[in-house]
Amino acid sequence: MASSPVDLCVYNARVVTPSGTVDGGVAAEDGEIVQVGTDRKLPDADREIDAEGNYLIPGFIDPHVHWGLSRYEFEYHEGLEHDFETETRGAVHGGVTTVVNFLLQPEPYTPDMDFFRRAGEEHSYIDFAYHAIIHKDHHFEEIDGLVDEGIRSFKIFFNWYKYASPELGIEHSDAGRVYDLLSQVADVPGGVVMFHAENEDLADRRRQEFQAEGRNDLEAWCESAPNICEAMQIEQIGRMTEMTDSRAYIVHMSTGEGVDICKQFQDRGVNLHSETLPAFLTHTKDEADLGVWGKISPPLRGEWSKKRLWEGLREGTVEYMGTDHCPHKKPFKEKEEGKFGDVWDAIPGDNNGIEYFLPVMMSEGVNKNRISMERLVEVCCENNARRWGLYPRKGALVEGSDADMVIVDLEKSATVDEDFYHTMEPRYSSFHGWELQGLPTHTIVGGEVVVEDGELQVEKGGRNYLPRGPNGVPSR
Ligand SMILES: [Zn+2]
Numbered sequence: 001m002a003s004s005p006v007d008l009c010v011y012n013a014r015v016v017t018p019s020g021t022v023d024g025g026v027a028a029e030d031g032e033i034v035q036v037g038t039d040r041k042l043p044d045a046d047r048e049i050d051a052e053g054n055y056l057i058p059g060f061i062d063p064h065v066h067w068g069l070s071r072y073e074f075e076y077h078e079g080l081e082h083d084f085e086t087e088t089r090g091a092v093h094g095g096v097t098t099v100v101n102f103l104l105q106p107e108p109y110t111p112d113m114d115f116f117r118r119a120g121e122e123h124s125y126i127d128f129a130y131h132a133i134i135h136k137d138h139h140f141e142e143i144d145g146l147v148d149e150g151i152r153s154f155k156i157f158f159n160w161y162k163y164a165s166p167e168l169g170i171e172h173s174d175a176g177r178v179y180d181l182l183s184q185v186a187d188v189p190g191g192v193v194m195f196h197a198e199n200e201d202l203a204d205r206r207r208q209e210f211q212a213e214g215r216n217d218l219e220a221w222c223e224s225a226p227n228i229c230e231a232m233q234i235e236q237i238g239r240m241t242e243m244t245d246s247r248a249y250i251v252h253m254s255t256g257e258g259v260d261i262c263k264q265f266q267d268r269g270v271n272l273h274s275e276t277l278p279a280f281l282t283h284t285k286d287e288a289d290l291g292v293w294g295k296i297s298p299p300l301r302g303e304w305s306k307k308r309l310w311e312g313l314r315e316g317t318v319e320y321m322g323t324d325h326c327p328h329k330k331p332f333k334e335k336e337e338g339k340f341g342d343v344w345d346a347i348p349g350d351n352n353g354i355e356y357f358l359p360v361m362m363s364e365g366v367n368k369n370r371i372s373m374e375r376l377v378e379v380c381c382e383n384n385a386r387r388w389g390l391y392p393r394k395g396a397l398v399e400g401s402d403a404d405m406v407i408v409d410l411e412k413s414a415t416v417d418e419d420f421y422h423t424m425e426p427r428y429s430s431f432h433g434w435e436l437q438g439l440p441t442h443t444i445v446g447g448e449v450v451v452e453d454g455e456l457q458v459e460k461g462g463r464n465y466l467p468r469g470p471n472g473v474p475s476r
Pocket residue numbers: 064066251324
């Protein structure tokens with residue numbers, strides 16, 4: 001007697017699994033992976049997809065986005081709902097199937113958790129989790145409450161946002177507050193303190209110097225917060241993490257110095273890890289053509305840092321990647337002054353990261369032999385899932401995991417233009433004009449094909465909030 005067919009089968013693929021790449025496919029039933037193996041072992045399925053020999057990988061996880069930033073047009077909560085819809089629509093086109101968003105508001109978070117859950121459940125195209133940005137005194141008091149709600153990572157602005165971007169309403173923190181947070185989180189199983197590592201005392205002084213000299217170009221923005229701004233902060237964070245026996249994670253690490261410092265602390269057994277962004281692996285500060293679109297924070301660096309970050313990724317010092325996707329409308333980003341307007345006025349942050357994440361890493365990483373497909377999947381899927389307590393539900397193609405997967409055609413290419421993105425604001429990103437090779441052909445979320453050959457197949461919503469377990473661990 002033949003057993004009844006499963007929901008979905010992808011076959012004729014090069015399947016990237018934690019134990020190696022195998023020729024075959026994956027079967028899914030009720031949203032979960034029920035089999036990984038050679039084609040002849042796969043069961044019959046209602047829907048069968050021929051991967052045509054392309055790679056089948058877990059969907060990427062983006063652990064660093066800021067939904068709700070379009071709140072310059074909307075209130076924060078309305079903006080959060082809005083961005084879940086528009087930006088995760090881009091995510092599925094780009095091959096990202098899980099997102100961890102930073103919550104940021106001056107009010108306490110716990111009273112609004114029902115809303116935060118519902119916002120994603122009703123508007124997102126992918127499953128989602130949260131980090132919380134801790135910047136008011138009362139936020140420090142709700143750590144235990146947030147842990148109960150499934151949030152175990154807490155970002156702090158250590159001597160940053162003292163002067164810049166007052167419109168964000170973020171309170172910066174000194175070493176005393178950092179010590180408090182590291183100490184509290186040391187006792188949270190799977191808990192992590194996340195750091196934007198830049199010293200703004202130094203950066204602010206240099207901004208004033210450059211402005212007095214009449215400098216107004218991307219390189220001036222970048223050099224106003226030079227590599228040492230990041231290096232001196234990571235050094236302090238590492239020492240305080242060691243002192244408190246806590247766990248620290250440097251978001252968007254941009255410098256070669258950062259890689260070296262992380263390595264020194266890791267060699268001593270300190271739990272200090274880092275994430276980098278596609279932009280820091282591909283752009284440098286002397287690309288004047290980027291104009292204000294290249295204004296990000298921390299800023300773009302030189303060739304040496306770019307090279308050292310790739311080495312860090314390969315050798316295992318840098319274990320994580322994200323995008324720092326900040327959804328801003330173009331006129332807002334440019335402050336109505338165009339791409340080459342005032343660099344000091346323009347809003348920092350790159351747009352569309354969650355959609356260019358996978359294509360840029362395939363194009364600039366795998367296709368240019370800077371990183372293997374297996375290591376890339378480890379960093380962007382498995383490590384990101386482990387760190388945030390989502391593994392093995394997310395981040396791997398193994399039996400029992402959610403059937404979130406992407407078929408990647410390494411030959412397929414596209415030019416990044418206004419038709420490339422599917423988000424709120426497709427008109428700009430730091431990759432505008434680039435030709436990217438290595439694109440998804442199918443994105444599957446929970447066993448359901450959500451994008452096929454560039455066409456969206458589903459409606460928004462019906463996705464899951466992922467309360468994070470106590471098993472969040474660094475990858476080593
Ligand atoms: Zn960020």
